[in-house]
Amino acid sequence: MKMHDLNLPESVDAYFFDTPGDTAVALADAVAKHLSERLLIAPRASLVVSGGSTPLPFFEALREKPLDWARIDVLLADERWVSEDDNDSNTRLVRESLLQGPASEARYLSLKQPGDTPADGLAAAETALEELHLPLDVLILGMGNDGHTASLFPDAPELDQALDTDSAAIVAPMTPPSQPQKRITLTLRALSRAGFTALHLKGDDKLKTLQGACSDIENIREMPIRAFLKPGLQVYWSA
Numbered sequence: 014m015k016m017h018d019l020n021l022p023e024s025v026d027a028y029f030f031d032t033p034g035d036t037a038v039a040l041a042d043a044v045a046k047h048l049s050e051r052l053l054i055a056p057r058a059s060l061v062v063s064g065g066s067t068p069l070p071f072f073e074a075l076r077e078k079p080l081d082w083a084r085i086d087v088l089l090a091d092e093r094w095v096s097e098d099d100n101d102s103n104t105r106l107v108r109e110s111l112l113q114g115p116a117s118e119a120r121y122l123s124l125k126q127p128g129d130t131p132a133d134g135l136a137a138a139e140t141a142l143e144e145l146h147l148p149l150d151v152l153i154l155g156m157g158n159d160g161h162t163a164s165l166f167p168d169a170p171e172l173d174q175a176l177d178t179d180s181a182a183i184v185a186p187m188t189p190p191s192q193p194q195k196r197i198t199l200t201l202r203a204l205s206r207a208g209f210t211a212l213h214l215k216g217d218d219k220l221k222t223l224q225g226a227c228s229d230i231e232n233i234r235e236m237p238i239r240a241f242l243k244p245g246l247q248v249y250w251s252a
């Protein structure tokens with residue numbers, strides 16, 4: 014699909030690659046560049062990543078980058094409320110695939126905290142993020158075919174609050190009936206205006222979903238990814 018079919022907003026750059034591996038390497042290069050530039054002028058940098066099945070080759074490429082990882086705070090955009098040894102845990106994915114090698118020096122800020130539900134663990138999660146400076150420096154988002162990103166799900170009863178950028182909340186519990194697990198997510202207030210935001214996608218289905226998202230950009234509740242289709246976003250896609 015040619016870029017113009019996406020009618021992305023002005024100055025949203027879309028990069029199309031032949032393979033997920035090529036995408037991963039290119040995205041890792043861009044992220045490493047932004048993190049190292051940030052660390053030239055700030056004592057620490059924040060890197061927010063997403064879970065799911067797409068990021069693995071990106072994590073494997075990024076972790077080998079010769080960055081000052083001890084000065085980088087790594088956290089998830091969202092998390093399933095499962096134990097860290099659960100196969101569905103994004104924290105497990107990040108610890109096993111990203112926080113290895115040079116990147117093992119990074120400081121990991123965990124959204125997953127003790128508590129039977131995300132609501133029970135919310136205060137501890139907020140405390141864990143106390144040192145997180147906003148706006149974020151680097152944010153990597155995925156997208157589901159319902160147009161969710163992070164755990165901003167269209168069917169979540171808490172979506173309006175999580176999208177309310179006037180709210181002070183930077184993290185919120187989400188209980189989308191479409192999902193098998195309860196979730197915790199960074200809110201739109203926390204996720205917006207990052208220094209560098211990339212949308213990392215794989216597959217024709219995701220490209221079609223993105224095309225649909227571009228067709229009615231203002232209707233964010235219907236497809237929360239639309240909140241990020243703004244100038245400066247970089248889309249990285251492969252079949």
Ligand SMILES: O=C(O)[C@H](O)[C@@H](O)[C@H](O)[C@H](O)COP(=O)(O)O
Pocket residue numbers: 063064065066067068090091092093103154155156157161162163164
């Ligand atoms: O916890 C999660 O699932 C992610 O944070 C979520 O927002 C993900 O990025 C999309 O669902 C895409 O997931 P895939 O990469 O598996 O398609």
